[in-house]
Amino acid sequence: GWATGIIPHSIPQEVGTFSSTFDSGPVSPQARTFSSDFSSAPAGAAIYGNAGLVNNYLRLTDNVNGQYGAMLINSLQGTVVSFNASFKLRVGDGSGNAADGFCFSLAGDLPDPPAYAAYEEGAGTGLSICLDNYPTGGADSPSFKLKWGGAQLGFILTPKWNNPNFIPVTINMTAAGLLTVNVDGTNVVADLATPFTPVTGRFGLFARTGGENQTHWVDDLVITANILTGAPAPAGSALYGTAYIADGSVHLTDAVNGQGGAFIVDDLLNGGRLGSFNLTFNALLGGGTTPPADGLAVSIANNLPAGAFGEEGAGSGLTVSFDSYDNVDGDPYNGVGEAPAVDVIWNGVTVAHTMVPVEAFETGGAFAPVSLRLDPDGTLDVVAAGNVIYDNLPTGYVPILGAQFGIGARTGGLNAKHWIDDLNITAYPVDASSAEAQQTVHFNLSNDHPAMFAVQPAIDPNGTLTYTPAPGMAGVAVVTVVAQDDGGTAYGGQDSSAPQTFTITVVDVVAPMITCPPDQVIEVMGGPGAIVTVRPVASDDCDPAPMVVCVPSLDQPFPTGTTLVTCTATDKAGNSAQCSFTVNVLGPKAIKEQLVTDLQGLLAAATRKGDRDKLEEAIQKMQESLDPSLWMGQDRLQRKHGDRVFKKEREAVKKLCELLRDRHSTVPAAEVQAIIDKIFEIDRTLAAIAIEDAIAIGANRKKIEQAQKDLAKGDKQVADDKKCEDGINHYEEAWKKAVRAKVDPKMHRGPGGKMYLDVLGEPDVRYVVQVSSDLVNWTSIATVKADKDGYVLFTDPGAASQALRFYRVVEAE
Numbered sequence: 109g110w111a112t113g114i115i116p117h118s119i120p121q122e123v124g125t126f127s128s129t130f131d132s133g134p135v136s137p138q139a140r141t142f143s144s145d146f147s148s149a150p151a152g153a154a155i156y157g158n159a160g161l162v163n164n165y166l167r168l169t170d171n172v173n174g175q176y177g178a179m180l181i182n183s184l185q186g187t188v189v190s191f192n193a194s195f196k197l198r199v200g201d202g203s204g205n206a207a208d209g210f211c212f213s214l215a216g217d218l219p220d221p222p223a224y225a226a227y228e229e230g231a232g233t234g235l236s237i238c239l240d241n242y243p244t245g246g247a248d249s250p251s252f253k254l255k256w257g258g259a260q261l262g263f264i265l266t267p268k269w270n271n272p273n274f275i276p277v278t279i280n281m282t283a284a285g286l287l288t289v290n291v292d293g294t295n296v297v298a299d300l301a302t303p304f305t306p307v308t309g310r311f312g313l314f315a316r317t318g319g320e321n322q323t324h325w326v327d328d329l330v331i332t333a334n335i336l337t338g339a340p341a342p343a344g345s346a347l348y349g350t351a352y353i354a355d356g357s358v359h360l361t362d363a364v365n366g367q368g369g370a371f372i373v374d375d376l377l378n379g380g381r382l383g384s385f386n387l388t389f390n391a392l393l394g395g396g397t398t399p400p401a402d403g404l405a406v407s408i409a410n411n412l413p414a415g416a417f418g419e420e421g422a423g424s425g426l427t428v429s430f431d432s433y434d435n436v437d438g439d440p441y442n443g444v445g446e447a448p449a450v451d452v453i454w455n456g457v458t459v460a461h462t463m464v465p466v467e468a469f470e471t472g473g474a475f476a477p478v479s480l481r482l483d484p485d486g487t488l489d490v491v492a493a494g495n496v497i498y499d500n501l502p503t504g505y506v507p508i509l510g511a512q513f514g515i516g517a518r519t520g521g522l523n524a525k526h527w528i529d530d531l532n533i534t535a536y537p538v539d540a541s542s543a544e545a546q547q548t549v550h551f552n553l554s555n556d557h558p559a560m561f562a563v564q565p566a567i568d569p570n571g572t573l574t575y576t577p578a579p580g581m582a583g584v585a586v587v588t589v590v591a592q593d594d595g596g597t598a599y600g601g602q603d604s605s606a607p608q609t610f611t612i613t614v615v616d617v618v619a620p621m622i623t624c625p626p627d628q629v630i631e632v633m634g635g636p637g638a639i640v641t642v643r644p645v646a647s648d649d650c651d652p653a654p655m656v657v658c659v660p661s662l663d664q665p666f667p668t669g670t671t672l673v674t675c676t677a678t679d680k681a682g683n684s685a686q687c688s689f690t691v692n693v694l695g696p697k698a699i700k701e702q703l704v705t706d707l708q709g710l711l712a713a714a715t716r717k718g719d720r721d722k723l724e725e726a727i728q729k730m731q732e733s734l735d736p737s738l739w740m741g742q743d744r745l746q747r748k749h750g751d752r753v754f755k756k757e758r759e760a761v762k763k764l765c766e767l768l769r770d771r772h773s774t775v776p777a778a779e780v781q782a783i784i785d786k787i788f789e790i791d792r793t794l795a796a797i798a799i800e801d802a803i804a805i806g807a808n809r810k811k812i813e814q815a816q817k818d819l820a821k822g823d824k825q826v827a828d829d830k831k832c833e834d835g836i837n838h839y840e841e842a843w844k845k846a847v848r849a850k851v852d853p854k855m856h857r858g859p860g861g862k863m864y865l866d867v868l869g870e871p872d873v874r875y876v877v878q879v880s881s882d883l884v885n886w887t888s889i890a891t892v893k894a895d896k897d898g899y900v901l902f903t904d905p906g907a908a909s910q911a912l913r914f915y916r917v918v919e920a921e
Contacts, residue, residue, distance in 0.1 A: 124376025124535040126513070132339035135354045137189040137283075142181050142311075143330040150329075152183025156222045165274075165327035168210070168315035171201045176316040177324070178222035178231075185350050185367060186335035187308040188214060190283040195329040196274035199241065202322030206270045207242035209315065210324050212279060216309030216364035217397060220521050227314035232365075233258040234307045237279055237289060241269050242320065252289070252296050256303055264296060274327055283334070306336065308362040345373045349416025349516075357475075357529040360404060360517035363396030368416040370516035371528070375410070376535040379597065381507035382408070383538035387480040389515070391492075392527040393432070394470035400524035401433035403447075403469070404517035406480060410510040418518030425508050427453040428480055428490055432469040433522065450497045452488060454504050462497055475529055484536070507538045509596075547593040552604075557585035560614060575612065580649030582616035582681065615681065620648035622656065622677035624687035630666070631694045633793040634743055634800075637665030638693040646677035646685075654679040668695035668742040695742025696790040697734065703783050704730050710775055719775050722763045729760035743797050747847045747868050748899065753794070754840035757787055765832030788826045791839040795819050798846035807850035815849065818842035848898060851875065851917045861908025867892075867900035867917050874920040877902055879913050891920055 144150035147164045155161075159168045159177030168177035191214070199210065209228025218232040219225070230236030236255040240263075243249050251263040280288045285304035289296040311331055315324030338352030338359070347353070351360050351369030361367040387406065394400050402419050409423025421427030429451040436445030448469060452460040476493035483489075486505035490497040513533055517526030551567040558564060563576035565587050591605040625642035632638040640662045648654045658675040660666075670692045678684040694702065704727060711723040733756035738746055745753055764784050767773050799815050822838030847868070854866040869875055874893045878886040892900045900917075907913055 126344060126373050126376060126533040128342045128531050130353050130357050130529055132353045132356060135336050135338060137334035138337040139332055139334050140184055141332045142184050145328050153179055153181045155179050165325050168313065168324040168326065169317050171321045171323050173317055173319060173321045176224045178312060178314045180218060181311040184331060184333050185310045187306045189306045189334045189336060191281050191331060191333040193279045193331045195277055196327040197277050198274045198323060198325040199269045200272045200323055202270050203320045205320045206268060206322035207320035208318050209238060209240045211236050211238040211314050213312045214307050214309060216362060217523060218310060218312045218365055220366035227316045230255040231312055231314045234309055235304060239269060270322060309364045345371060347371055357527045360526040361519050363523045363525050365519055365521060365523050368418055368518035370416045370514055372412055372512055372514040373533060375510045375512055377537050379510050381509050381538040382511040382535055383507050384482050384484045384536045386534045389478055389531040390475035390529045391478050392471050392475045392525055394524050395473060396524035397522040399466055400469050401522035402518050402520050403430050403432040404515060404526045405429040407514045408511050410508050412512045412514045417516035421453055422514060422516060424455055425511065426503065426505055429453060450490065452501060452503060459503055460498060460501055547595045549591055549593050552590045552592055553587055555585045555587045557583060560585050565612060577614045582614045582650040585612045587612055616650040616679065618649060619683040619685040620646050620654040620677045620679045622646040622675060622685050622687050624675055624689040627690045629692045631699055633696065633789060634797050637667050639665055640691055644675045644687060648679040651679035666691050666693050668693045696793050697739055697742045700730065700734055700790055703786055706783055710779060714775055716774055719767060719773050722767050726760040726763040729756045732756045745794060751840055751844055754791060754836055757791060758836040761787055761832060761836060788835055791836050792822060795839040795842040798843045802846045802849040805850055811845050811849035815842045815845035818845060853915055853917050855915060863904040863907035865902040865915060869894045869898050869900060871896050871898045875900060875917050876920050878916050881912050883914055
């Protein structure tokens with residue numbers, strides 16, 4: 109249904125016109141300057157021959173025989189009314205009869221490109237100020253010479269110039285023709301009246317050597333010239349290169365060598381297709397060298413350059429070339445070669461070539477009419493100065509979209525005036541109404557989230573929407589669609605509908621991937637628990653960072669035992685996935701159980717009977733130390749009889765140390781030593797935890813300090829591998845002092861209401877049993893003595909008669 113909004117456009121048949129008589133009014137001079145210190149290639153100038161830039165100055169010649177050099181200054185082209193020039197000149201280091209000389213010239217026919225010539229006599233037929241340094245036997249050299257129009261006006265004899273230094277030179281020519289030349293602060297001439305009139309041309313520096321030689325070097329050149337400035341181009345047109353408007357016409361070139369100019373009229377059909385046109389103008393050609401050169405061209409194209417072009421035309425459209433110079437043999441008078449001629453070129457291919465007499469390019473100082481007519485069928489008529497050059501010439505022309513009209517001309521080593529006046533152009537568009545019915549419609553789509561699609565949204569001519577989401581992408585894309593026919597927008601037409609929008613939502617329904625680490629086994633010696641450092645890894649095609657939550661949290665210490673951890677990964681769309689793993693935290697007791705397993709492995713591999721006997725005894729003692737009745741959880745021992753754990757371990761370590769000292773043992777010593785070290789570490793942990801518990805409950809400070817000393821002694825003994833099991837003795841003593849640092853009676857009621865108190869204290873120490881009903885007032889009811897193991901069993905027969913009774917046991921004074 110999108111195509112129903114496209115209505116075939118109507119094409120107005122409006123013509124485009126341009127007309128100008130180029131009435132410019134009075135033209136005034138404008139100062140323009142060229143300067144260079146020759147530290148780099150000077151902009152707006154060209155260097156020829158042996159000339160070059162060396163050490164930040166211009167070397168026209170070196171002191172080498174047979175050289176020449178020149179620099180043409182193109183940026184000051186135009187009609188020069190007056191000028192001032194300054195530069196430094198070094199003429200020296202010459203041979204015995206140093207030669208030949210130098211000239212500063214202003215002319216319209218300066219050689220282009222320059223070749224070897226007697227430049228000490230000047231260049232061109234304008235103004236030349238020369239240094240002729242070679243005496244040829246005549247009376248006019250060495251000297252300064254002044255030439256105008258190719259003729260010598262006068263000279264001043266001078267000593268031969270052969271100086272190793274740069275000498276300052278200034279040349280000033282006023283609009284009244286008064287010339288001043290100053291060399292090294294001395295006027296050679298001052299306000300000398302000359303026949304100088306405004307010169308249309310350019311400046312140049314020239315020098316040469318011959319059979320003798322000398323350097324001709326120039327530095328710090330500055331020329332300021334007052335140049336006639338033409339009127340601005342009419343609206344809708346532009347001037348390029350040397351083209352300017354003066355005297356009521358467009359001067360594409362003057363009779364000056366090396367010029368190039370163009371006058372270009374903008375598209376007259378506002379982007380429409382040019383179907384046909386009428387173009388007329390008046391042309392003034394010639395007035396320069398014989399033969400004239402090089403010609404002009406009229407070009408119609410939509411890719412004309414924003415610059416000058418010559419007789420070959422420009423762009424890839426239609427060109428009519430008026431070529432005055434024969435590039436084959438340089439003789440335009442013999443009728444042989446490719447010019448003088450009027451050529452027609454379409455799309456870069458010459459479709460017609462007609463030779464004409466060279467006189468056709470000399471209009472005798474008057475303007476002659478030129479007309480070009482292109483018909484809708486692509487045939488061309490060309491008439492120049494009343495001569496029909498082409499009549500109904502088939503060109504193969506195809507209507508040009510956005511065509512410009514340009515007229516360009518150039519001169520080279522020869523020259524001519526190429527002036528135009530009274531330009532009139534009428535441009536007609538193509539009548540394309542009949543093509544509308546054949547147009548087809550397609551749909552142009554864009555969206556604000558292209559990365560969301562592997563294949564971008566598209567609508568076929570039937571209105572079917574297709575697209576392919578990119579892997580891992582989700583979100584909302586706003587799609588803009590415009591229906592467009594293939595008729596273009598020529599002549600003000602409309603080929604596109606108003607934009608419409610809709611949204612495409614791609615929803616993520618795929619759960620993230622989550623991978624848990626393998627089950628973890630962590631040994632921990634006391635403290636709040638084990639820290640898990642591994643983490644699950646989650647990824648999602650659409651969410652670069654899915655949220656991961658584990659229960660219980662991996663950021664909290666894990667207690668001893670086995671804990672199941674379940675982790676859930678959730679992406680931004682709410683999809684989730686789970687994995688799980690276990691964390692098995694081994695406390696001292698579980699680590700000892702693992703050591704038993706390790707010892708059993710060594711036993712299985714042992715081959716010597718002596719080794720096996722010792723390992724069996726060590727295993728038996730370790731198993732006895734794991735008696736559950738001796739343990740409270742993983743890292744604490746029963747206060748009563750917990751010391752047996754240390755005793756059994758000490759016996760096991762003794763057997764393992766015997767293995768280490770047995771030179772004939774085949775049991776790996778490193779593995780045995782690792783087990784011994786782990787037993788020491790476990791026993792130290794049990795003692796240290798007991799000390800921490802005693803401190804936490806506020807036990808007897810003196811006894812805690814004694815326990816800490818025993819712990820330190822054990823550390824020292826363990827560090828001395830010659831006292832293999834002695835460290836365990838100190839750890840045992842540290843444990844016993846810690847658990848007995850505070851007397852903590854255990855109570856249970858017996859038959860007849862009697863209360864039984866089990867007390868663990870220091871061996872052979874007397875203790876006082878006290879009772880209270882309010883925890884404030886205490887009464888001693890008995891004094892008892894601990895046995896050799898520090899145990900006291902006390903029976904209170906009076907407990908049955910008391911509703912509430914508290915007990916405490918303190919050490920007797």
